Amino acid sequence: MPNQTQKDHHDIGKVEVDAKLKALIAPSNEQVVAKAEVIKASYETKIFTAEVQGIVNYDTRSETSVASRVGGRLEKLYIKYNYQPVKKGQLLFGIYAPDLAAAQQELIYLSQSAGDQVLLAQAKQRLLLLGMSHQTIQQVLQSKKVNYRIPVYSPIDGYILEKTLANSNANAVSAPSSESGGDGMSGMSGGGSGSATSSAAPTPQITNSPVMLREGQYVNAGQSIFTIYKADQLLAEFALKPSLGTLVKKGTKLAFYKTADKEESFQTSTIGLIQPMIKAGENFTVARVYLNKGMFKAGEILTAKIPVLVPQSYWLPETAVVSIGAQSVAFKKENGVFVSMDLNTGLRMNGMVQVKEDIANVAFAKNAAYLVDSESFLKVKSGK
Numbered sequence: 001m002p003n004q005t006q007k008d009h010h011d012i013g014k015v016e017v018d019a020k021l022k023a024l025i026a027p028s029n030e031q032v033v034a035k036a037e038v039i040k041a042s043y044e045t046k047i048f049t050a051e052v053q054g055i056v057n058y059d060t061r062s063e064t065s066v067a068s069r070v071g072g073r074l075e076k077l078y079i080k081y082n083y084q085p086v087k088k089g090q091l092l093f094g095i096y097a098p099d100l101a102a103a104q105q106e107l108i109y110l111s112q113s114a115g116d117q118v119l120l121a122q123a124k125q126r127l128l129l130l131g132m133s134h135q136t137i138q139q140v141l142q143s144k145k146v147n148y149r150i151p152v153y154s155p156i157d158g159y160i161l162e163k164t165l166a167n168s169n170a171n172a173v174s175a176p177s178s179e180s181g182g183d184g185m186s187g188m189s190g191g192g193s194g195s196a197t198s199s200a201a202p203t204p205q206i207t208n209s210p211v212m213l214r215e216g217q218y219v220n221a222g223q224s225i226f227t228i229y230k231a232d233q234l235l236a237e238f239a240l241k242p243s244l245g246t247l248v249k250k251g252t253k254l255a256f257y258k259t260a261d262k263e264e265s266f267q268t269s270t271i272g273l274i275q276p277m278i279k280a281g282e283n284f285t286v287a288r289v290y291l292n293k294g295m296f297k298a299g300e301i302l303t304a305k306i307p308v309l310v311p312q313s314y315w316l317p318e319t320a321v322v323s324i325g326a327q328s329v330a331f332k333k334e335n336g337v338f339v340s341m342d343l344n345t346g347l348r349m350n351g352m353v354q355v356k357e358d359i360a361n362v363a364f365a366k367n368a369a370y371l372v373d374s375e376s377f378l379k380v381k382s383g384k
Helices: 004-012 019-024 098-112 117-129 134-143 163-168
Strands: 038-040 042-058 064-067 072-077 084-086 091-096 150-153 158-162 193-198 224-229 234-240 253-258 267-270 273-279 282-290 301-317 322-324 327-334 337-343 345-349 352-355 363-365
Touching (some): 098 117, 267 282
Parallel strands (some): 042 193
Antiparallel strands (some): 042 234, 084 158, 253 267, 301 352, 327 337, 345 352
8 A cells, every 4th residue: 555655756746737738738730829819700791793704695595406307418518617697598508318319209200190199299298298398399390300419498597506516505604713712702892892803704615617517428317417596686694603603593683794895885684594504513603694686796705793692691801711722711719729620611702701600709810821830731620
C-alpha cells in the first residue's frame, strides 16, 4: 500500500486539462490561435439587379422539318450552307429512288392501257405518298417518261439548317462561367439593393457553315434532312447560374439590349420560359424571352438586367469567407481559438456572401485569409 509521500509525488505529476487548455493544445491543422477581429452574420432581405449575357436564336416552336419520304440517292443539292435563306416553293434537292421510278412506270402503264380507273387513281395516290407533287405526276402522265430525279421544295419561307446541326444547336447559349465565385456575380450599390454582374458570355453558334450533305449520298425513308426556321420568329436566351436561376421565375420583368449597341436596342420584356439544363457536365438555367419582329438578328449577343429579390438570409462579408477548391470556409471563434468551418454559400454581391444555413450568434473572423497558413493541411469541419 503506497504511503502518503508517494501519493503526493504522483499528484504533482498529474496535470488536469480543462476545456480552455484542451483547445490550446489541439493540432495546428485543426485550429488557429490568433488575435483577430470578429463579426457576426446579418439576417436580411436584399434586392439587387443581376446582369447576365445571352444570345438571339431562332424560335424552335416555328421550325419545319424537311424529310425524305423514300430511301434513295441525293442527285442534286441546291442548299450550299447552313442558315441559307429560302422561299416557299424553292427547290431544295433532287433525289433518285428506285421505288419512285417503279411507281412511275406503273402509272404510265396504267394510263396507256384500258384498265380500271381505280387502279390508276391508286397509282397516283402511291406517288403522292412517296413525296411526289400533283404537278410532277401530271408531267409524268403527259411526257410518258419516268422522272428519275424527284424534286423536293421548301414548304415555308425562312432559314434552312441541316437537321444534325439543328439538334446540336437547339441550345445555343453556353453554360455560365464559374470564374467569379459561386454565382459569377459581383458588385452592388446602395444599402440592400444594387446590381450584380456575370462574366458569362455565350459563344454564338449561328454560323453560315457549309452543309455536310453531299451529292451522291444515300438517305433513308423518313430521314429528316433539313430544318427550316421562320425568319421573323426569334427569341433571346440567357444563361443563369443555379443560385440565380432559383430566384428568377416565368413572368419576371427584365431589361435587355444588344451588347454592341445599347442606345439603339434597349427594351423591356418578360421571361416567357425557364428551362433547367445540363450541358458539358454543368448545371444551369436558361431564361427565354420571345422577341418582337425587326429589331434583332439571330446570333447577336445581348446583355440583360434582371431585378431579383433575395428572401431573408444570413450574410457575411466576402473577407470572412475563403474559397478552398469547391469549399467555402470561414473561421468561427470557439474557446478562445478559431476553428475552420465549411459553409453552404449562395449568391455573392456587393462584397457579401449569402450563407444558406443557420449561423445566428456565431462569431467569425472578419479576415479569414489571414488565418489560412496553408490550404494543403487545413482541416475543415462540417457544421457548427
